[in-house]
Every structure is written in structure tokens, then in C-alpha cells.
Amino acid sequence: MSTASHLEKLNTAQRKAVTHGETLAEKGFKSGPLLIVAGAGTGKTDTLAHRVAHLVLNGVDPARILLLTFTRRAALEMRRRARDIVRKALSESLGGVGQSVAQRLSWAGTFHSMANRLLRHYARHLQLDPRFTVVDRGDSADLMDAVREELGLAAKAERFPRKDTCLAIYSYRVNTQRSLKDTLEQQFAWCAPWEPDLAKLYRAYVERKQRASILDYDDLLLYWHAMMGEPKLAQHIGEHFDHVLVDEYQDTNRLQAEILHSLKPDGAGLAVVGDDAQAIYSFRAAAVENILGFPERFTPRAEVVTLAQNYRSTQPVLDAANALMAEAPRQHRKHLLSARGAGARPRLVTVDDLQVQADFVCGEVLRRREANVPLRRQAVLFRSASHSDTLEVELAKRKIPFVKYGGLKFLEASHVKDLLSVLRWADNPRNTLAAFRVIQLLQGMGPANARKAIGELEARQHSLEALKDFAAPPPSAVEWRKLTALMLELADPQRPWAGQVHLVREWYRPHLERIYEHFHTRLGDLDQLELLSSQYPSRERFLTELTLDPPDATSDLAGAPVVDEDYLVLSTIHSAKGMEWDTVYLLNVVDGSFPSEFATGKPELIEEERRLLYVAMTRAQNDLLLVAPLKFHLTSQPRQSDAHVYGGRSRFLTDKVLKAFDSSTVRGRELDDPALEGAEGATVDVAERLKSMW
DNA sequence: ATTCCCCACCTTTTT
DNA sequence: GGTGGGGAAT
Numbered sequence: 001m002s003t004a005s006h007l008e009k010l011n012t013a014q015r016k017a018v019t020h021g022e023t024l025a026e027k028g029f030k031s032g033p034l035l036i037v038a039g040a041g042t043g044k045t046d047t048l049a050h051r052v053a054h055l056v057l058n059g060v061d062p063a064r065i066l067l068l069t070f071t072r073r074a075a076l077e078m079r080r081r082a083r084d085i086v087r088k089a090l091s092e093s094l095g096g097v098g099q100s101v102a103q104r105l106s107w108a109g110t111f112h113s114m115a116n117r118l119l120r121h122y123a124r125h126l127q128l129d130p131r132f133t134v135v136d137r138g139d140s141a142d143l144m145d146a147v148r149e150e151l152g153l154a155a156k157a158e159r160f161p162r163k164d165t166c167l168a169i170y171s172y173r174v175n176t177q178r179s180l181k182d183t184l185e186q187q188f189a190w191c192a193p194w195e196p197d198l199a200k201l202y203r204a205y206v207e208r209k210q211r212a213s214i215l216d217y218d219d220l221l222l223y224w225h226a227m228m229g230e231p232k233l234a235q236h237i238g239e240h241f242d243h244v245l246v247d248e249y250q251d252t253n254r255l256q257a258e259i260l261h262s263l264k265p266d267g268a269g270l271a272v273v274g275d276d277a278q279a280i281y282s283f284r285a286a287a288v289e290n291i292l293g294f295p296e297r298f299t300p301r302a303e304v305v306t307l308a309q310n311y312r313s314t315q316p317v318l319d320a321a322n323a324l325m326a327e328a329p330r331q332h333r334k335h336l337l338s339a340r341g342a343g344a345r346p347r348l349v350t351v352d353d354l355q356v357q358a359d360f361v362c363g364e365v366l367r368r369r370e371a372n373v374p375l376r377r378q379a380v381l382f383r384s385a386s387h388s389d390t391l392e393v394e395l396a397k398r399k400i401p402f403v404k405y406g407g408l409k410f411l412e413a414s415h416v417k418d419l420l421s422v423l424r425w426a427d428n429p430r431n432t433l434a435a436f437r438v439i440q441l442l443q444g445m446g447p448a449n450a451r452k453a454i455g456e457l458e459a460r461q462h463s464l465e466a467l468k469d470f471a472a473p474p475p476s477a478v479e480w481r482k483l484t485a486l487m488l489e490l491a492d493p494q495r496p497w498a499g500q501v502h503l504v505r506e507w508y509r510p511h512l513e514r515i516y517e518h519f520h521t522r523l524g525d526l527d528q529l530e531l532l533s534s535q536y537p538s539r540e541r542f543l544t545e546l547t548l549d550p551p552d553a554t555s556d557l558a559g560a561p562v563v564d565e566d567y568l569v570l571s572t573i574h575s576a577k578g579m580e581w582d583t584v585y586l587l588n589v590v591d592g593s594f595p596s597e598f599a600t601g602k603p604e605l606i607e608e609e610r611r612l613l614y615v616a617m618t619r620a621q622n623d624l625l626l627v628a629p630l631k632f633h634l635t636s637q638p639r640q641s642d643a644h645v646y647g648g649r650s651r652f653l654t655d656k657v658l659k660a661f662d663s664s665t666v667r668g669r670e671l672d673d674p675a676l677e678g679a680e681g682a683t684v685d686v687a688e689r690l691k692s693m694w
Numbered sequence: 695a696t697t698c699c700c701c702a703c704c705t706t707t708t709t
Numbered sequence: 710g711g712t713g714g715g716g717a718a719t
Contacts, residue, residue, distance in 0.1 A: 070709080071708095071709080072709095110709060111709075112709050113709090136709090137708080137709085162713085163713095217708090217709055218709095220709090221709095280707075281707080281708075281709095283706080283707060283708085284707085284708060284709075383706070383707080384705095384706045384707065385706080385707085386705080386706090443696095444695090444696070444697095445696090446695060446696045446697080447695085447696090448695055448696085449695075449696090473695085547709095548709070549709085550709095572706085572707065572708095573707080574706090574707045574708065575707090575708085596706060596707080597706095598705095598706060598707095599706085599707095612707080
């Protein structure tokens with residue numbers, strides 16, 4: 001296989017990464033640990049996919065490869081590419097093999113989804129109900145809030161931290177494996193006085209989840225981690241996989257790193273890939289030290305292969321990115337070199353305000369489309385989801401179709417949560433969180449009655465039959481019977497999954513109309529949900545996978561584009577990771593956004609913002625445009641105020657960095673009609689004239 | 695006990 | 710501009 005055609009188009013470093021351990025081929029490639037440091041655009045995904053394919057072509061069983069990625073999308077992509085490589089490498093007559101490779105490569109997914117799968121499998125070893133419910137961030141927060149209320153912490157004289165803050169602290173502490181005290185002191189200093197109360201809250205929160213057979217995102221990792229702490233189980237699971245490959249290793253947290261080490265204590269068969277310059281998830285407790293210290297964690301040290309040949313961008317784009325990173329104090333220095341050569345210099349365009357920015361971007365987008373760069377080869381990126389608001393309005397006005405990634409999700413809409421809660425309750429009758437929500441949808445049923453009803457359910461081991469015997473307050477009696485009938489129907493194990501969402505939707509409709517103002521648009525979302533549900537084989541799979549991999553594009557303003565139709569991509573930088581476009585526009589490149597006004601204070605946070613800008617810039621293949629509005633509204637201002645900053649050039653755009661850019665200014669009226677230009681200097685003070693009339 | 699209405703507060707990034 | 714919490718009316 002050493003001269004195999006699938007290796008031909010790889011460069012030396014890539015080939016080294018792909019074939020690492022080949023000399024041990026007869027032992028199934030179980031070589032020592034490997035770290036691939038892959039700069040932006042250096043063919044990281046391709047290299048990993050080739051490695052998977054290469055392993056398979058050399059006799060490794062795809063079912064014994066664990067491939068951990070950061071998003072579900074990345075996992076699918078990796079599977080697809082590996083399949084294509086294998087298919088191509090083998091003779092055409094064996095075409096079917098490629099297909100089965102992708103299928104057999106079933107252990108490919110996010111840490112969380114693989115955890116979910118393993119935990120359901122080993123549930124009985126963990127005294128865990130295999131029908132456990134996975135709850136998303138919002139539900140976790142609601143649960144936290146309920147506990148917070150019950151403990152009387154909400155009513156304290158001094159403001160107790162809000163539910164989201166409580167959850168953020170909890171999550172950070174869990175994922176970093178630090179003590180609560182340290183977490184508070186270092187990350188949430190303003191909450192430190194509440195430490196004893198928070199500890200109490202978290203204990204109650206954990207108990208509550210356990211009683212209801214609920215696992216939150218963190219629990220998926222925690223349980224997996226705990227499971228790996230039991231030597232027999234750890235060995236059993238570790239032996240199931242000959243190879244463990246991890247993508248985006250720079251964004252793993254301590255818990256995840258420890259899981260990996262217990263899977264492969266000596267590092268045999270372990271290969272991780274990442275780029276410390278693209279570490280942008282520290283807020284989620286990601287530990288860059290994982291990648292920096294990876295080689296030394298093993299004896300002998302792990303092999304390190306560095307990929308620096310960039311296939312994505314032209315050299316001028318990389319010059320800008322390199323200049324930006326050259327000013328980062330702590331890093332693994334690498335200099336990206338383009339395999340594509342010369343191209344247009346990146347531009348920094350200064351505009352008056354957000355409206356001019358939106359106008360300008362629309363104009364540029366259309367101009368490029370005329371020049372045969374389709375919309376889907378262009379993307380607009382920004383620091384936070386709301387930064388595209390003005391642009392979205394403008395795009396809709398000009399009927400330019402777009403899809404937005406990141407930001408508020410479909411699943412966070414309350415009506416969607418209502419409907420899903422019914423299904424969750426039916427799926428796991430012990431899920432009192434869902435029950436609590438559903439019961440209160442009925443008119444006349446508030447928190448008190450809901451608690452009473454749930455109390456009776458608990459007393460009868462959560463048998464839904466108990467619903468029949470609950471004496472609902474007379475005004476709600478009729479609706480209570482309808483709900484009871486619905487729940488019993490859904491709970492019937494004989495009932496096929498198909499049609500269940502429809503059933504719930506029909507039941508829910510009158511409540512929806514009563515509760516919400518514009519119920520029609522919301523009804524549309526439920527139709528979407530019904531459609532989506534038909535793609536899943538079972539209720540459990542639907543609910544879990546929806547939570548672990550929520551649909552991440554919203555495009556309500558311009559109307560959902562039909563597949564294959566051309567549309568512009570709008571995305572937060574975080575959601576744009578790993579992607580690439582011909583042209584990239586970056587909005588609001590000003591201080592307050594780059595770096596985010598919330599990140600100031602700590603040097604590490606500022607550096608992460610720099611990396612964020614770096615990630616954004618390195619998404620561009622040919623054209624990179626940074627737009628800097630002179631007038632930029634700061635968030636977190638008192639309402640109704642028009643507070644903004646002027647000329648806040650991003651501190652990352654130093655004179656040195658700016659040398660890599662062509663700078664220009666665009667004034668609002670230039671966009672309207674160039675023919676009106678040329679009247680500079682001739683101004684009329686209309687206001688003064690009107691006043692002087694009196 | 696529920697519901698409705700008003701007021702204060704806060705506004706990042708995501709599995 | 711939306712949401713969450715508190716208080717008053719039903």
C-alpha cells in the first residue's frame with residue numbers, strides 16, 4: 001500500500017501524518033500517540049480523512065475506529081470523505097465497499113453524542129435508567145431556576161446570581177475539574193460571596209436531575225468520565241477501539257482530555273489534530289494546554305507533525321493573518337505559506353455607521369455575484385449573532401436570500417419547547433421538568449397545581465395512569481382529560497413513532513392560539529418540526545439527537561431557501577469554524593467587537609479575541625474585506641440611549657498589520673448615486689436658516 | 695392560586 | 710427590544 005494512489009496528492013507532512021505507524025501495519029497500525037499541528041487551511045480535514053481511509057485500506061475495521069469531532073457536521077464530512085477515498089483507492093468493481101465503510105464508521109461524532117451512545121449501552125453498570133433524557137442548555141437553566149426557587153435563594157435580600165450565571169459557573173467548574181472556590185475566585189469573582197449557597201444549589205440540582213433521569217450536556221461527559229474511572233469498564237471500552245482520532249483538539253477541555261487518556265493510557269492508536277492559534281472556546285472551559293502539553297504526556301513523547309502549507313487562501317490573505325498572529329505574545333509560531341500564490345490584497349473599509357456598512361456589503365455581494373461568484377461562495381462573519389441585524393433587514397429588502405448560522409436557535413422558541421416537552425414527558429415519565437411545563441399550558445393550571453399533580457405522579461412511580469385520578473380544578477377539568485388521553489396514547493409502547501408529532505400538534509394548537517399573539521408563524525415552526533421528526537427512526541432518537549445536534553440555521557427574514565438555491569451565508573465566527581468561502585466580509589472590526597467589550601480585562605481573554613479574528617480572516621480564499629463602522633453602538637447601554645463610540649479602530653489592527661491591507665473609506669451617499677458626488681464643501685445649515693425665520 | 699400588567703434589568707461565543 | 714420578577718386584581 002505504500003505507493004497507493006490515495007497518498008499521491010498529499011504533501012510530505014500530510015503523508016507522514018496519514019501513514020504514521022505504518023511500520024506496525026501487521027499489528028493494525030497501533031503505533032504511539034500522534035499530534036498533528038495543522039494551521040488554518042492546511043488540509044486538516046483531508047489529512048484526517050485520509051488517515052481513516054488509509055487505516056481501513058490496511059485492514060483496520062472501521063467499526064473499531066472512534067472519531068471525535070467538534071460538530072456533527074464535521075463528523076459527517078469526515079465520513080463522506082473517507083468513504084470517497086477508500087472507494088477511489090479500490091478498484092471500481094468493489095465500489096460497494098466504500099459505502100459500507102461509511103456505514104461501519106459509526107463511531108464518528110461529537111464527544112457528547114458518543115457519550116450518549118456509550119452511556120445508554122452501559123447504563124445498567126452505572127445504575128442509570130437507559131431511557132434517560134438529555135436536556136439542552138435552556139432546560140438545564142429552567143431546572144436550575146426551579147431548584148433555586150425551592151431553596152429560597154431567589155428571595156434573598158441581595159441579588160443571588162441568575163439562573164444562567166448559576167449554570168455557567170456549574171458548567172465551568174465541572175468541565176475544568178476545578179474546585180468551586182477556585183472557579184468563583186478566578187472566573188466569577190462577583191459571585192464568590194455566594195459560595196456556600198451555590199454549593200447547596202448545585203447539590204440539589206444534581207439530586208434533582210438524578211431523580212428525574214435527566215442528563216445535561218455536562219453530565220454526558222461527567223458520566224463518561226466516571227465510567228472510565230472504573231478500571232474494568234475503562235479497559236473494556238478502550239479495547240473496543242483500535243484507533244481514536246480527535247479533531248479540533250485545541251478546543252477540548254480537561255474532562256475530555258482525561259476521557260481520552262483513560263481510553264488509551266499509553267497513547268497507542270491515539271491521533272489528535274488541532275491548531276493552538278484557533279483556540280476560541282475557553283469560555284466553554286476548553287484548555288489550550290491540552291494541545292500544548294500533549295507530546296509530553298506520554299513516554300516516549302508523542303510524535304508531532306506540523307502542517308503549514310496552506311491550500312485555501314492566496315498569499316496576501318495569509319500575509320494579513322500572519323501579521324496579526326505575529327503580535328500574539330504566547331503561541332506556537334508558524335508561518336502560513338500559500339500554495340496558491342498571489343491574489344488581491346485584503347481591504348479594510350471604513351464606513352460611517354451600521355446602515356452604510358449594510359449597504360456597502362449588499363453592494364459588494366451583488367457586484368461579485370455579477371462577476372460569477374455565487375452567493376454561497378460568499379460569507380458575512382461577525383463576532384456575535386446580533387451584529388448582523390441591520391444587514392439582515394437590508395438583505396431582506398433587496399431580496400437577497402441568506403442563511404444564518406449561530407445565534408438564537410429554533411429549539412429555544414417557547415412554542416417549540418412546549419411541543420417537545422410533551423414528547424419528552426411521554427418518553428421519560430420521570431422527567432418532571434417536562435411535565436411541569438406541559439401541565440401549565442392548561443388554562444387554570446399554574447405552578448401550584450402543577451406541583452400537586454406531579455406530587456401524585458411521583459407517589460405512584462410516575463405511572464401516567466395516575467393522571468386519570470388527579471382532581472384538576474373544575475375550570476381545567478375538560479382540558480385535563482384531554483391531556484391525560486394524549487399522554488396515555490403517546491405512552492403506549494405499541495404506538496408507532498410516525499404521526500406522534502402530529503398528534504401532539506393537534507392537541508397543542510388551541511393552547512398555542514390562546515397563549516401567543518401571532519400564532520400563525522409559530523404554527524409554521526411546528527410544521528417544520530413535524531417534517532423534521534419524520535427523518536428519525538424513533539422518538540428517543542429524535543429527542544436526543546435534536547438536543548445534541550440542533551438545527552443551526554435560521555433564515556426567517558428572507559424565507560428559507562430551497563436546497564440547491566443560491567444563498568448568502570451569515571455566520572458567527574464560532575459557527576464558521578472549519579469552513580471556507582471565496583469572499584469573506586467581516587463586520588464591525590472595531591474595539592468593542594474585536595475584542596468584544598466583555599473580553600477586556602484579562603490578557604488571556606484578549607488573546608482569544610485575537611485568535612477569533614484570525615479564524616475569521618483565514619476563512620477567505622480570495623477576497624477578504626474587513627468593515628469598520630466609525631459609529632458603533634455599544635451593547636449593554638441604558639435603554640433608549642444612543643451611546644456609541646467613534647473611530648474605535650480595533651486594537652489588533654496595528655500599523656504593522658494594516659500594512660497588509662488596502663484601506664479605504666466609503667461614505668453613505670456614495671452608495672446611493674455616484675452622480676450626486678462633487679458638491680463637497682457646499683453645505684447649507686438648514687436648521688439655522690429655519691430658526692432664523694422666526 | 696392564577697393571571698395580568700408594569701417595571702427593571704441586561705444584552706457573546708456553543709456541545 | 711425582550712425577558713424575568715414582583716405585585717395587584719380576579
